[in-house]
Amino acid sequence: MANSTESIVIIGASLAGGAAAVALRDGGYQGEITLLGTETHRPYERPPLSKALLLGDADEPDWVGEDGFFDSAVTWLPGTTATAIDTDRHIVVAGAAEYPYQKLIIATGSTPRRLDLPGGDLAGVLTLRTLDDALALRERFAAGGPIAVIGAGWIGCEVAAAARKHGAAVTMIAPEEQPLVRVLGEQVGAVFGDLHREHGVELRLGASVQGFEGDGSISGVRLGDGTVVPAQTVVLGVGAVPNVALAEAAGLDLADGGIAVDPTLRTSEFDVYAIGDIAAHDHPRYPGRVRVEHWANAKDQGAHVAANVLGAEKPYQASPYFFTDQYDLGCEYRGLADPDHDRLVVRGDLAGREFIAFWVRDGVVTAAMNVNDWDHGDALGALVDSGRQVTDDELINGELG
Template identity: 65%
Template sequence: MSTPERIVIIGASLAGGSAALALREQGYDGDLTVIGEEPHRPYERPPLSKSVLLGDAEEPDWVGEESFWADRATLVTGTVATSIDPGRKVVSAGGREHAYDKLLIATGSAPRRLDLAGADLDGVGTLRTYDDSLALRARFTEGAQVVIVGAGWIGCETAAAARKHGAQVTMLDPLSAPLVRVLGDQVGSAFAALHREHDVDLRLGVGVTGFAGDDAVSEVRLAGGATVPADTVVVGVGAIPNIALADAAGLELAAGGIAVDAALRTSDADIYAAGDVAAHDHPFYAERVRVEHWANALEQGKHVAANLLGESRPYELRPFFFSDQYDLGCEYRGLADPARDRLVIRGDLEAREFIAFWLRDDHVAAAMNVNAWDDGDALTELVESRRPVSVDDLVSGSLG
């Protein structure tokens, strides 16, 4: 197969930016165009809810030096791609057409919005972009009344940042514990205790019916008639993959994303997808996997470069993510279903120094270390090998 003369990447995201860097590192010297909606060059998103929001950093971690984007790729920022024509092999964006031989869709996700009264009031927002993070940080002042809707990863990390700045924080979620869909009730309860110990007013099993205020938000309305005062509301209720372009272009969709094979190729042989939008036929799992985490975007972006150049390497890495909240740090490896898999705890859950394992049959489907940093390699091996393990060994025996 001949090397493509023109590669276009839609999405100046972590996945898109990582793919561009990898293409040049692998010796690609053809035309390389990256189209992004934001005014910035590609960057990593974890600092937005961590170091940048906390005030420990002024900038995110950039993907590639400025010189790379000035000299080695055509970076089109502040521009929305409006259509893909697979027949003619062109992408329309910014009033012009960009021809391609190979195309990568790395359009990421958009924050899920709430279709509720007052959702468009000033002070009601989301956290997705670098500009969002800076704007929220400016509002997280001493005594500010911050309400966070949703106790997922973004909600929990945002709550921790707001408390560091001295804001009063109320976190609302209709479920029984923070992070319950990923971690289940028992581990989620440890995160509930963490936030309450840091004076977050955590209200669970609570639904939001709307927001009120004149020009700016002043309160959040709850089911049952109660209200919570607020001058800032952060809506963290998940994300929606940006797949409209792919859908309009006639690409196959699946599992909420763009269907891709093991090598990240879509139903069109010249179009690939990576990151949040990729519903991946993962060789390790018996189902399509779509992951909205930093490591997946980074590694799929790097991986897909060789396939854009003519190879067909399957992407085989397991999901990985991390979180920092107050004095708690954790890493999660694998893919578990807490409603289905058996939870085994090693260490002290109440002290928040533990490792959680989710067992499926006799092997570890996922493992999460919380404030425990000595066994990362062993946890990776347990998840990747699928070797049989005993509960006794997980609780108190050797993990090697």
């Protein structure tokens, strides 16, 4: 493939940015690639941080690229934070240094949300985003002591499961009535609530957090009803904030909390692309914009944008995908549902936690989740991607492929 640029700068050296760098070289690009990353670790995938690594089943994440790639195939600048983008001069500024680009890929990711509450800065009030975060949390879990998990989303649920494996007492606190309710709805969310209760997690649902108590270090979480939940470690799993300040200062268009990109992942500046958590994508298959903070999106958009930078100019059309492992439950989710409006259809044994959940809108499956069922993943992906009309009987009793 002919080179379409002479110098490419990538801001962000985690999965999305790292995957883009690897794909550029695999696509035949011979020019300069400069990769700026705030972490000192080479690019890695994040799912093991809340799964195998936090559980103690692995000591390293899944690294991006072959050993030595980022030391030899690109100019990788660890511990380097971009401070400005000059789109007129085609320059990225990092401190006193300037890096010229013909094409720029922004993959700055997200920052875990903190709670602006009394005691929120106490030692032991932590988040999980980086490899160093995961290693520090694993050490605290292994040391015992009560753990409070604030939030009942994917991170909160996986962190609670890991802490229980280490034998720590765990309380999960969230304002919703069931875990994962915003993604899965009440009925499927209840499956995860029951799962955690059976494994010894105390669930304080429908509860608000008013502050944190302790003298220098965390000792408890004060709830809205005045009770205090003892905690020597608090893990905040209350969402993340896309890192868009750099793009906003550069004058790029923003949308839906992220950087507005067209179907090919190009921003409002022709030579600038954005991928991963920050990309508010004009997805060809969905109304409005789609911004996804999951592993597959970062990995796949990194590879896709590399081809477009090299001239492919193809729309990114993949359906959102994620997976989770909690205790003896594993599942995969494909698509993009609105559980408040889509109708739930269940195939299999919901109570026994071996089932497939379908979310249906106007006779079309918007999302499907296989739980402890590993025979139908590809068929479910094809069904979601097809957008074809289906009946409940087909979903419950028919051949899925």
